[in-house]
Amino acid sequence: NDLSNLKCFSLTCFTLTNAYDNRLIPLLRRMTYLEKLTLYIRLVDRSTFVDGTHLHNEILMHMSQLHRFNFYISTQIPIDDSVHHLSDDNMQQTFNNIGYYQTSCIIDYYCSSNAICHVFSLPFIFNRLEMITNRIPSLIFPHVTYLQVVDTIQFNYSFFIRVSRAFTLLKYFTIINIMSPLWNFEEYEADYIQSNSIIIFPHLISLNMNILDKYYIEQFLLDTKTHVPHLTELKLSYRNLKNVTENFTRNATRNNCANIKRISFCDKRDYPNELYIYFPSLEIVSFSII
Template sequence: VPLLRRMSHLEERTLHVYILNRPTFVNGIHLHKEILIYMPRLDKLTFYIKTTNEINGSIHRLCNDDIQRTFSYTNHRPVISIVDYFGTYKAACHVFSLPFPFHRLQWITNNFPPIIFSSVTDLKLSDTVRFKPEFFIRIARSFPSLKYLFVRNIRSPLWSFRESSSVNDRSYSIVEYSHLILLDIDFVNIDYVDQFLNESKTRLPCLTELVVQFNALKNVRENFTGDATRRNCAKVKRLIIKNLIDFPKDVYRYFSSL
C-alpha cells in the first residue's frame, strides 16, 4: 500500500492481490481510503482482491450485498463481490472489477455470480458443500476459455451422479469443456470422477493431462474395461496418480496415448 500511494501520477492501474488472515474483508471503503485518495489522476482501476481470514462464532457475518454497497464510494468500473463461509472456521471474500481481465481465478465455490469470465483459463473449485450437476453446467458456460481445472470437494452428492445417468434420466445436459487440457480431480468424492470422465455427462475432447486417485479411477472405469469413459481419456498423455509409480498394464491399454 505505501508503494501505491507514491504512484500519484498514474492514470491507469492493475491490481491482483491475495491477503491472508486480515481481520476484516477488503471492501470499497478500504480501497478508497487506503489507495484511491492518494491517486487523484487515476482514471482506470482494474483489480482482483481476495481476502481470507479465520473466524469465530461471535463475528458478524457479512454477505455479498454488504460488501457491494461499500463500492458506492468509488467512481470506477462495475464491481462484483463474492463472500464465502466455510463452516465456522474460515471465510473468504473476492472483489473484482468488470470485465474480469485475469487468466487465473482460485477457489471458487457454489456461490459464484452468473457472469462470463472470458479471459480465465486456469480455475480452482472448492467447497464444503456438494456440487450439483447444474453447477458444472454453469462452470462450462461461465468459463468458455478454460484450459486448466482443479476441483476439491469430498462431499458426496445426496444422490449419485452415476445413478443420474440411467436411461430414463436425461434431465441434465452433457457438459463440454472444449479447451480443457488439464483436469485435477485428485481430492474429490468418487462421484465427481464419474461426472467428469463419463462421456454421457461430460465431454473433454482436448484433455491431455489427468490427476486422479487410482481407486476412484479404477472403480469409475469398471477395472479399465468400460467404454463410458474411454473417449475422454483417449488423448491423455500424462496420467498423475500419487503414490503409484508403475501402472498396471490395463491402464496403458485404456489410456492409449500414454
C-alpha cells in the same frame, strides 16, 4: 527510486501474501501521479476484508490522476461466532459509495472457521480464479483459463453447467470437495440416465480431482455426461479411476480418455498394463501427493 512520475503500474501475485498492508500500500502511495493501476492479489493474515472504503482511504485518494483501476482482490480471514457476517450487497455498497459501480463481490463463509471475500472490477480481465465455491455469480469470465473450486457442499450437475457457461475458455480445472454428493454413487447408474444434456468443456486440457469422491471422476469421464475433446492431463486417485473405468474395461469412459497423455496419481506407484492399453495416448504416468 522516485515513483511519483510513474503513469502505469501492474502487479499480479497468484500466491497468497501477507505483505499487502506493510509493503504494498506504502509502495502504491508513492505513485501519486499514477493514471492506470492493475492489481491481482490474494491476501491472508488480515482481520477484515478489503472493501471499497478501505481501497479509497488507503490507496485511491492518494492518486489524483488515476482514471483506470482494474483489480481482483481476495481476502481470507479467520472467523468465529463473534464475527458479523457481511453479505455481498454490504460489500457492493462500499464500492458504490466511492463511485465504482462496475464491480462484483462474492463473500463465502465456506467453513466454520474461515471466510473469503472476492472483489473485482468488471469486465474481468484476468486469466485465473481460485477458491471459488458453489456461489458462482451470473457473469461471464471470458479470459479465465485456470479455475479452482472448493466447497464443503457438493458440486452437482447444475454447478458444472454454470461453470461451462461462465468460463468459456477454461483449460485448467481443479475441484476440491471434501463431502460426497447427496446420492449414492454405487446406486447411480449414470450410463443410462439421459434426462440431462451433455456438458461441454471445449478447451479443457487438465483436470485435477486428486481428493474427490469418485462421482466427480465419472461426471467428467463418462461421454454421456461430459464432452472434453482436448483433455490431455488427469490428476486423481488410482483407486477411483480403476473403479470408474471398471478396471479399465468400461466403454462409456473410453472417448474422454482417448487423448490423455499425462496422469498423476496420488495413491499408487505401480500400474498394470491394462492402464496403458485403456489410455492409448498415454505418455507419462507419475505419482504425486499434491
